[in-house]
Amino acid sequence: MYRLKKLIDRIIDRVNINLREPAFDVAPYVRHLIAPEQFAKFYAFYGLTPHHPLHFVFTHSCLAGSYFLGRCTVDHSVLYKSDLRGDELKREGDIFYYQGIQIPLHNDEVIAVRDSYLIKTLVHNYSHDPENPEEFEIRNTVAMHYANIHGAPVEGCFIGPLTTVDLTTVHDCVIGAFSYVQVGELSHSHVEPGTVWIRSDGAFEFVFRFPENVLRRYVWVEAGHTPTGELMDFVESRKKEFQSVFDSVTCCSDIPVPPGASVSRYAVVKGTSTIGENVLVAQRAYLMNAWMGPGSNAQENCYIVDAHLEGFNVTAHGGKVIGARLGRKVFVGFNAFVRGTPEAALLVGEDSIVMPHTIIDLEEAVEIPPRTIVWGYIRNAGDLAQNSLAMDDLVHHDGPLTKGAMTFRGNGSAFVRAFQHRIEHILEENGAYFDGIRHMGHAQKGQNIVFNIIQPYPEGDMKGMYPSIDIRP
């Protein structure tokens, strides 16, 4: 495995060069994180449909267990059980609008990963960087477990576990564990762990930071160690259940899937789960006793357990909903953890927004009213009062606002509209509004997807490395 070891060393050096000011050494976080044998153990795979532009190029890389859809190039990188989903990339001829400038695209956009090491990372959507609209670039970057790189070109970054960079161009930054940044552009910054930071220049800014004791309980990382905490344990304890779906070439689940809906054959579906019309269940989603109302979705790395989703519910990448009843159009953001129990029931009223990286882990029954925005850490009704706002109040707010550990400034209406607009966009893209003819989305376009399996060299110096592969129509 000499070549793979050299590749990891090279990536570490490249990331460290980018992170030299202020100095940060990624080596202890990743050098011995994955046991070498693991890299040769899991196949990589890519989806093929007539609905997605096709061009995959993989060179000098390890792709262990990773998944690709849409145009992707991977060069001199290690992708470990990562998902690169390029099915919302821009197309040749599309117009990219930015501050009044219309940029016509002269090529289909491509996700281009170079000199990077992504671990169980989800890369999705299209680059919001107007400077390079045809390429969604990830370069000289290390991302740890269950990170989301969402429409966010990153260069020279260390992205912690369960961390999300969303619609943000990120240069030479360290983004701490469980942080969520959606701030447009970021350069040479160290974002503290557990920071939820949403900023739209000239419109609004939302900041919340989890206290250290909560992070230590739910997600924590120290140099030289695998990430720890309940969120990691939750996922790790269910890992084995994915084994059988990856061991089979054909589909495993016999759950009825109505017209317009799709359940990935790389999802786990157990118990008495129900799939409604136009539902999308993505690969690496996990459903157990899940009632998925019409138009709902469970994206990559989502867990829906003992839960009822009324319909048109978005559960964003990495979102987890356990023991809860969610009204219509409830949105659960990236990596949010939402858990009720039979003794501490959780009801979430319709149209409510559970912000990305929210932890709701109940010790008593809580009912979140309809049209509520919630964030932070909520264990009981008191926490809810401190970590929520009624949407209808916020839309009338303009100016600074502090509530608990959250600070907001700017225009509340713009903030709420931005969320609502995005939720509608996600529902449309996922095919929630498909009427049998119009409004086709991922749920429909993914129905007849076929999967292709690629493997690394099984032994010798090249063990764990993949051959160079070029696939086009």
Place this chain on the structure above:
Amino acid sequence: MYRLKKLIDRIIDRVNINLREPAFDVAPYVRHLIAPEQFAKFYAFYGLTPHHPLHFVFTHSCLAGSYFLGRCTVDHSVLYKSDLRGDELKREGDIFYYQGIQIPLHNDEVIAVRDSYLIKTLVHNYSHDPENPEEFEIRNTVAMHYANIHGAPVEGCFIGPLTTVDLTTVHDCVIGAFSYVQVGELSHSHVEPGTVWIRSDGAFEFVFRFPENVLRRYVWVEAGHTPTGELMDFVESRKKEFQSVFDSVTCCSDIPVPPGASVSRYAVVKGTSTIGENVLVAQRAYLMNAWMGPGSNAQENCYIVDAHLEGFNVTAHGGKVIGARLGRKVFVGFNAFVRGTPEAALLVGEDSIVMPHTIIDLEEAVEIPPRTIVWGYIRNAGDLAQNSLAMDDLVHHDGPLTKGAMTFRGNGSAFVRAFQHRIEHILEENGAYFDGIRHMGHAQKGQNIVFNIIQPYPEGDMKGMYPSIDIRP
């Protein structure tokens, strides 16, 4: 499936142009032979090891259910459940000897299939054509079920079901069903069905032709129909048992495999089968209650059922051994069918040679003495007397010789030596003589092979067609 239909039409036209003198129309044999849905139903796959030069190029083709190992290019072709095994191709720097001329190879050899339609065909070994030593070419050719194209570049040919072209350069020929030709070079010929024809210029010529009634019973093809007969039925009736091995990504059988041996995970192994040291069981081989003595092999499309193979037995591609006990170093040639029953036991003595395309289908017990060469159609002791020669007699023969429907001319010793030399070569190549360090062959080099799965477009105009794929180290 518009594109696939056009491709098949184009191939038919190209083959027919080659076969215009004398006129032969391949269209009715193949145009509607495979139901269109079948082409999109089975994945193709290729093997990856550090022991084989790697370069696969697939363009504008359908590869349904086909397997590739070693350097292969496929262009504008339909390969349906075919096996292209390039693991004995010549290497760059090798010297190719021909009539005293030494040709150094300036490239690794590649199997190059163009404008051809191969159905369940095995392509193996390296091209014996001295005119083009770096390319094993198959062009403008249709080959039907279980054909073997073995070291034989073919251009403009129709090759019938269960037919073998072996070490023969074939231009613009029709080779009838169940024929075996090993004649060096052949041009603008129609070889009648059931012809077994082995010729070495200036040394010997062996010719046998099966009578029509035997062919009708065992293998028969008419334009517009799937091939029929007991050999086809035998294989078709076991087809479903391969389903589970193709449905699983990981290995299925839990039979013990000793050091030095390998059993393809795409083989079916059932009953109380035993695998000896250095045994090779190739993909699409079928073992049931098979005792595979040390150094034995079961190549692609072989069936070993209720049989005991003492050791160092070669069962060539498509060979079938049922209810028989074979002594040490018994050779069973391409597509030979060798069947005893509990009531009509078959014993084959050591060092005997069952020639390619021999049918032994017993109605009474038969014992073939050691060092016997057998051919033709054998049901009882009387048939054996008519269709066999003692090797030790043949080596002393020189000149013409007729026995039953077989005619021989030339040097018996050269004929026997050619077979013996080849059997030794096959045993060596397959790793039968591996001592733990030296004499590594396919059995050892294939132990850690990994398989990669490629799929066609699942719907639309391109349904059944594969993307263009280029894979290199």
